[in-house]
Amino acid sequence: MRTPVLKAISLIRTPFSRSYCECSGSGSNRTGLVLGTYQPETSCHETGSTEFKFTPTGVKFNEETGGKLKDLVQGAGIRKGCAHVFTNVSNDFAAVAVAGLGPEGLGWNEIEVLDECKENIRIATAHGTRALQDEGMSNILVEPFTNTEAAAESAFLSVWRYQELKNKQKQLATPRLDLYGESDKDGWERGKLKSGNQNLARKLEDTPANLMTPTIFAENAVDLLCPCGVSVEVRDKDWIEEKRMNPFLTVAKGSCEPPLFLEVGYCGGPIEGQPIVLVGKGITFDTGGMCLKKCEHMSEYRADLAGAAVVLAVIKTAAQMVLPMNIFGLIPLCENMLGGLAMKPGDVVIASNGKSITIEDTDNEGRLTLIDALNYSHFFKPCAVVCVSTIADGVRRNLGTSSSATFSTSQALWRELERAGGETGDRLWRLPFWKVYQHRITTDYLNVDVHNVGKNGISGDVCKAAAFLLEFMSVKDFVHIDISGTGKLSNGVGHPYLREGTMTGRPTRTLVQFLYQIACPHTRGDEC
Helix, strand or coil: CCCCCCCCCCCCCCCEEEEECCCCCCCCCCEEEEEEEECCCCCHHHHCCCCCEECHHHHHHHHHCCCHHHHHHCCCCCCECCEEEEEEEECCEEEEEEEECCCCCCCEECCCCEEHHHHHHHHHHHHHHHHHHHCCCCEEEECCCCCHHHHHHHHHHHCCCCCCCCCHHHCCCCCEEEECCCCCHHHHHHHHHHHHHHHHHHHHHHCCHHHCCHHHHHHHHHHHHHHHCCEEEEECHHHHHHCCCHHHHHHHCCCCCCCEEEEEEEECCCCCCCCEEEEECEEEEECCCCCCCCCCCHHHHHHHHHHHHHHHHHHHHHHHHCCCCEEEEEEEEEEECCCCCCCCCCEEEECCCCCEEEECCCCCCHHHHHHHHHHHHHHHCCCEEEEEECCCCHHHHHHCCCCEEEEECCHHHHHHHHHHHHHHCCCEEECCCCHHHHHHHCCCCCCCCEECCCCCCCCCHHHHHHHHHHCCCCCCCEEEEECCCCCCECCCCCCCCCCCCCECCCCHHHHHHHHHHHHCCCCCCCCC
8 A cells, every 4th residue: 555655844854752641732634654562571661671573564664764663662662551653754654653562472361351462452553543643643544463453443443532513613633544554454444344333332322312312313223224224113102002111101201202112123144034132222311210310420321322322333233244144123212301290219010011010219210111122022033132231330330341241141142242352352241140139129029020129229239130121031042231331431441442531332343243253153263
């Protein structure tokens, strides 16, 4: 690939470097390049050593500069998690960002359940790309490293910002990204596709609630999925009432926005093939209802539709990848608001399968909207049902943003999910579907079948929420993924390619990888 040649601003070109762990800056219309270096097992800062090793692409580029880049990098102490920006190195580039990849030769780590090679590529790409973006580069080329797909994922995730509502004259420019060289263009395009659809989920999550009502979300689903050959059925309140989805309707009563139910279908396999059903929680804003949340940070609950956003993004990606399988998405959409008709603590509702439910906490609305969708999933005779939702805030306290809490009735499905999370760097952690949690929401209550809080208050709430959903499932293979800690605002910790303060769109890439593994069985991941 021939890179553009930029004119020198001055006759004297003196090499200059800047170190970036957290970066800021501005600039004009320029082109930058991201390269990587390996470091010894022991940190250079601990040993005082300046030892490093370029990637093969870096070696070639250094030779083209007459060894100038090596002279600059020598002694810079570039380590994993940081990047140095060098200017006046090459006439072809206004700046070159050299990012640390950590030790060479890493692979699958059984303890961390992570492909460390791929994740280190994502981390290095993130720091290098973000450094050049902050320097004002309008074009950024990224070297292929040893896994081009991972590099592309990180690059496109890293530069994304939500600024749809900002004055166009004040919007920060998003650089054009491309692969440096001609190797593995297919891998670059796959990574671009996956990260692009995760960014789509981030956009849906980050949009203010008044601009992402159930109706607007449904319109977005039609506009985004139908051109990809995915069917979208938008069911109205009359249909919901006809299906006796009373818990869902009860949650929606407090809002003047009408509830909707989306059926999304992708048919890539045989007509008679059993589908996988994805169920996503679509609360477009959550006040907590009568059990009102604190005003501080309440705006983050515009992302209480994160499960729904992820389901849309995953199915769109599967359709674009033409995966040979059938997938259906079920998304109940409504708001949980205060109003004269809002549900009250102590109310009892009857689900579509006939079970009675006491609503003790109106802020536990997610599990109420999902059970009717889970009941309805039986209509499709699925081979497996995967539910994705922000359902219990306790997950954030216990796991932070490191991983999504996962409950599975199937060991085989869990193995595939665990592996998928390790491949993508967006990991899952399994929690128990034990009967003790079912007893706490069922057998201890004489007047109703199920309680939406259960005994012992918030103690074990994450597991009790999952057990609540299991009460309404008859499909043998069922997975529930709680993304309360991972699916909302990023804190920038552990995943530098997700900019702090933006929505994450997690675990879009993990679920895409999971579906790929199911559709195209193979024993090992892509080499790194």
